[in-house]
Amino acid sequence: MASPRLVAKNEPEEPTLRLAVLIDADNARAAVIESLLAEIARFGEATVKRIYGDFTAPASASWKKVLQKYAIKPVQQFAYTTGKNATDSALIIDAMDLLYTRKFDGFCLITSDSDFTGLAMRLREEGLMVLGFGEKKTPDAFRNACHKFVFTEILRSSSTSESTEPLPEAKTKKKSTRTKAATKAVEQKPEFPEEFVLTALEQSVDDTGWANLSVFGSYLIKLQPDFDSRLYGYKKLSDLVKDKKALFEIEERQLSGSDRKTLYLRAKT
Template identity: 75%
Template sequence: MVSPRLVAKIEAEEPTLRLAVLIDADNAQAAVIEGLLAEIARFGEATVKRIYGDFTAPTSASWKKVLQQYAIKPIQQFAYTTGKNATDSTLIIDAMDLLYTRKFDGFCLITSDSDFTGLAMRLREEGLTVLGFGEKKTPDAFRNACHKFIFTEFLRPGATTEISVPDKKVESGQRLAHAPAISNTTDTKPPFPANFLLAALEQSSDDAGWAQLGTFGSYLTKLQPDFDSRLYGYKKLSDLVKAKKELFLTEERLAPGSTLKVLYLRAKQ
């Protein structure tokens, strides 16, 4: 179930979440840091920012250059034994310590490692929002354990809104039968998931067939945490539904007791 706080954010409320940002330096690239923090700011405030790794190793040199600039606290973890990842254990222990302070509404886990699946599930059990950030190679297990998963390829400087993601098998009970078929090539945009979107819209609409954009967006996230309109060339979900005139009818309405307009949509008959 998607956190009510995340639903509120999807429905275009001001950022309200107090977030702990935990970065696995062994499985994340320093090139995405600016875009990453900007993306996190869409959901709330990064109250804690920590990164875990062996910063004496040459592979961490790129991270060392940006830690001070972005006020990220490094947690040094030496690699005691070849082939064993001590960084994972340190990050998980820290996350549980932060969890029990009860000061946070959610956690941002920046990693492409499925070893953090159990951590994400445990945080969700405590009613906290879990936002995952990782590369397209990230296994399904970790993606689906998060409330929302975002591909870090979108966050690189100069990144376009068109990337491909690995082929994914749709498991029973995990996604709708018409979830998008994802391309396995590195230069082909995945097919547009029209059937998936229409099925989700049917489930999230009222008796007249209309759905508020925020309600529709939150339902998409429940069904498929890594759904992102940027995969299909649209910066926002609202841009996508407005552009697909052959699929959707859209209408702006005044929100009750407000002068703000809210976007509604329904399937085109």
């Protein structure tokens, strides 16, 4: 099976990729589910949405409130013994069952757990697209096993709360402190990887020395699956490129037979 292109949908006539969305409730936050599903929709249609966890446990209370709203099928997994994670096993078994139906073009794995690295690699071996979603604490092994990895901190709105119910004053104060700390952590932008980006650009240029923005973006993701312009404060890669005037020389070109334009860039000498 040929591997589908890892691109977000831009044109309505493009074929819609069929995606299976599998959520590890033990290692994902309900607060980002709306933004997360919107992000997934950029790549294809979530034809299957399942979440795995022990929904009798207090820790899963936030998930129970959103499952019906977003039509996510819960798969109950009791903790049979302390220190063992039944959720991981159930998710992996289901993923393999879905794989062998041959009905899907890709999988979205929502977790920050490196235990799913092997699953991501196995799905890729079958030529399927693998999108990973997790927090910045997610180990490199799982991030790099995905075609594309998105940090959920990017998707988390500072105004989003995991609970809409009123809390006692003391708890509200503590929650407010935690929310501010989390927001501050999200707002802290990492150092821009200038050397990496310029190296990727060098590998993306054509015979004329220019690189198409789309080709450049694809190459960045191939080299570093968790690269995302939003980490550095830019909504789109084109915004980043246009703002880094000291690094890039850009040029807009008319597409042949179309009224649309596309962006080309090269490193400034």
